[in-house]
Amino acid sequence: MxxxxxxxxxxxxxxxxxxxxxxxxxxxxxxxxxxxSPYWVKSYDETFSNFKNMGLWEYCFQDFRYPYYQFDHLFNGCHHVFSQEYYVIREWLLPPWxxxxxxxxxxxxxxxxxxxxxxxxxxxxxxxxxxxxxxxxxxxxxxxxxxxxxxxxxx
Structure with missing residues (x-):
């Protein structure tokens, strides 16, 4: 005891x-x-922007056309930054800062x-x-x- x-x-x-x-x-x-969180930056609905929102690891677009991409491709939906969908615009999505x-x-x-x-x-x-x-x-x-x-x- x-x-x-x-x-x-x-x-x-x-x-x-x-x-x-x-x-x-x-x-x-x-x-x-x-x-x-996927909502670090969010666009206002009143702006009618193709950019919807972004988080640290995810971007959301609706009918976004990247002007420097040689093919006519629309980016739709939310995808991870390193996904195959955003492979062609990854350098633009991920600036050094x-x-x-x-x-x-x-x-x-x-x-x-x-x-x-x-x-x-x-x-x-x-x-x-x-x-x-x-x-x-x-x-x-x-x-x-x-x-x-x-x-x-x-x-």
């Missing part, structure tokens, strides 16, 4: 870690929604997810000895990952 009490007699996660982890999980969910945005958001998403895994380990205290021994280092890694995520999303 005393061994059970001794096993559970370890410092619990601080309220700052709990609150920080909660904010990080909420921010991670919002980042995931933004990462997957958009590829940089894709890289930064992908890096932010991966750093945020890794940070969330580390914070979950700290909150659950699993593995116990490792977390208790290296808690300050893990907290520093969390801080660096969250800061890098915030900086890359802001840029």
């Amino acid at each position: 005393s061994t059970d009490l001794e096993k559970n007699n370890y410092p619990k996660a601080s309220k700052y870690l709990v609150n920080g982890a909660l904010l990080t999980y909420i921010a991670g969910m919002l980042l995931m929604i933004a990462f997957c 958009l590829m940089a945005v894709q890289a930064f958001v992908t890096m932010s998403f991966l750093l945020s997810f890794g940070c969330q895994v580390i914070m979950a380990m700290q909150l659950c205290r699993w593995p116990l000895e490792f977390v208790l021994r290296y808690e300050w280092i893990l907290s520093g890694i969390d801080f660096i990952c969250v800061t890098a995520t915030a900086i890359s999303v802001i840029k």
Whole structure:
């Protein structure tokens, strides 16, 4: 019976870690929604534009004719940026600044997810000895990952 009490007699996660982890999980969910959303830019219906909307990874057109394409081809519907449908206009769809945005958001998403895994380990205290021994280092890694995520999303 005393061994059970001794096993559970370890410092619990601080309220700052709990609150920080909660904010990080909420921010991670919002980042995931933004990462997957096809509505980063949307045209107004009143403009009668052939461009409908675009996300980070998807474009939507309706009867769009690319003027520099030698064949008369209309682009219709929503397709992934790297799909076969948009192969001929991929260089036009992906300017260097958009590829940089894709890289930064992908890096932010991966750093945020890794940070969330580390914070979950700290909150659950699993593995116990490792977390208790290296808690300050893990907290520093969390801080660096969250800061890098915030900086890359802001840029």
